[in-house]
Amino acid sequence: MDKINLLEKLSQFNDYWKPKIVGELNGQHIKLVKLKGEFVWHHHDIEDELFLVLKGTLTIRLKDRDVVLTENEFFIVPRGIEHKPVAIKEVHILLFEPVSTLNTGNVQDSRTVSRPVSIIS
């Protein structure tokens, strides 16, 4: 494979809530996604999910608190934990999660992406 430049890959798409695969290793995916607005409450039964903010501010609502992430901050949502990403303004995120991870977890929604697109090459 070749190296991946995160900013170059982010410049290749402008849709929201559609994760793009930019790397795969050890059964895990590295994905990039742009978010704006409120997502659905959901959880992942068997996957922990890492959100790293590359640009902007992301609030991850949990049932008992909000986690507010700005650039260069990450949070790991453990498997089974209900969460709802909220982006008041556009935010750019790197996700690190198992290949099996569905973006809406246990919920079927109009924004469910069952087969994320790869933009590795």
Next chain:
Amino acid sequence: MDKINLLEKLSQFNDYWKPKIVGELNGQHIKLVKLKGEFVWHHHDIEDELFLVLKGTLTIRLKDRDVVLTENEFFIVPRGIEHKPVAIKEVHILLFEPVSTLNTGNVQDSRTVSRPVSIIS
């Protein structure tokens, strides 16, 4: 867990070639490490290893080519592939790799870190 600020965690240590654990999920570690100089040639038998440059420039020497990474660029070294990280000046790296990964892979060296320190909390 709480959120992790990468720059804050990087400010907590100044030693080279000593990966620090800042996250764990799905059997994988997120580590931060500062590198300067030339590392040893090595490979990992069963682990793919991701290097993401947060600051500076890293050259990953492979047997057939060099991969030069600057800020916001990553490269995945597949399992079994010989590689040698080289940092002419100090470089700050985020690593994604399985919990089982030893920094020097198949090689025992004075810089082998068999039990990386966690700085999550």
